[in-house]
Amino acid sequence: AQSVTQPDIHITVSEGASLELRCNYSYGATPYLFWYVQSPGQGLQLLLKYFSGDTLVQGIKGFEAEFKRSQSSFNLRKPSVHWSDAAEYFCAVGRIDSGGSNYKLTFGKGTLLTVNP
Amino acid sequence: KAGVTQTPRYLIKTRGQQVTLSCSPISGHRSVSWYQQTPGQGLQFLFEYFSETQRNKGNFPGRFSGRQFSNSRSEMNVSTLELGDSALYLCASSLASEETQYFGPGTRLLVL
Numbered sequence: 001a002q003s004v005t006q007p008d009i010h011i012t013v014s015e016g017a018s019l020e021l022r023c024n025y026s027y028g029a030t031p032y033l034f035w036y037v038q039s040p041g042q043g044l045q046l047l048l049k050y051f052s053g054d055t056l057v058q059g060i061k062g063f064e065a066e067f068k069r070s071q072s073s074f075n076l077r078k079p080s081v082h083w084s085d086a087a088e089y090f091c092a093v094g095r096i097d098s099g100g101s102n103y104k105l106t107f108g109k110g111t112l113l114t115v116n117p
Numbered sequence: 118k119a120g121v122t123q124t125p126r127y128l129i130k131t132r133g134q135q136v137t138l139s140c141s142p143i144s145g146h147r148s149v150s151w152y153q154q155t156p157g158q159g160l161q162f163l164f165e166y167f168s169e170t171q172r173n174k175g176n177f178p179g180r181f182s183g184r185q186f187s188n189s190r191s192e193m194n195v196s197t198l199e200l201g202d203s204a205l206y207l208c209a210s211s212l213a214s215e216e217t218q219y220f221g222p223g224t225r226l227l228v229l
Contacts, residue, residue: 034217043121043207044220090160094215102173103214105150107160 004093006108013081014116021076021111023091032094033074034105035065039087047089050074061085086115118144121210121221129227135196138224142189142210148172149191150218151183154205163206166191167214195226203228 005024013019025031032051036044048059055067065076074091091108122141130136142149151163162175166185183193189210195202205225209218 032215036220041225043123043222044209046217046219049217096215097173102165104162104165104173105209105218106162109159 004091004106004108006089006091006111008111009109010112010114012114012116015083016080019076019078019081019085019113021089021091021113023074023076023108025072025074025091025093027072027093027095029095030067030069033065033067034092034094035059035063035074035076036090036092036107037087038090038110044090047076081113081115083115083117086113088112121208121219123206123208123221123224125224126222127225127227129229130198131229132198132200134198135194136198136226137192137194138206138208138226140191140193140208140210140221142191142208143219146210146212146219147189148211148214148216148218149185149189150209150211151191151193152207152209153177154207154223155203160207163193165214172214198228200228202226 003026034049035047038044047063048057050057050067057065063078067074088110090110092105094105124139148167150165152160154160164183165173169185180196185191205223207223209220211218
């Protein structure tokens with residue numbers, strides 16, 4: 001089945017440490033790829049997106065993500081985490097469905113990030 | 118530009134009642150999508166409207182319905198509420214179906 005996988009349910013890092021959140025997808029063609037962040041009780045904020053072109057994408061708040069076609073991955077990275085980055089992070093894949101007419105955004109289950117002082 | 122707004126932000130209902138949630142998209146956006154978020158199932162797609170027409174629908178029962186008005190504002194309705202309908206309902210708007218979706222703050226629905 002077509003899916004989006006975020007293997008890590010919960011990650012804890014120390015403030016100032018580097019961060020990498022993993023995302024893998026299982027679709028035949030290269031879909032549109034997104035990372036969103038959600039703070040408690042809030043909606044989703046777009047961090048960055050990949051449609052085509054340069055496989056290293058820069059986003060807001062110092063985040064970046066790299067698309068690797070061979071690994072069907074779109075991992076999110078940040079060189080130095082701040083306490084305010086504590087939140088839940090969602091990878092999402094946008095693609096046309098198998099019928100060929102409807103576009104749909106499918107989300108991973110999310111990774112909860114805890115930042116220790 | 119103002120972001121996506123959703124009203125109400127919080128709602129408490131009892132089983133069997135119905136509820137209507139509202140979403141105002143970013144100005145100029147014509148596509149509105151709705152999602153249900155629960156701890157167990159995560160984010161699940163409900164439906165998408167574009168220019169007052171439902172373009173796509175997720176795997177939810179017919180109790181879940183929606184509509185879009187000529188100004189692109191959208192409403193979703195849930196009839197005969199069940200305990201399992203307790204969730205955060207998120208609305209997202211985009212210029213068109215395949216464009217980037219921007220989310221509102223959500224409506225937290227609690228069914229007692």
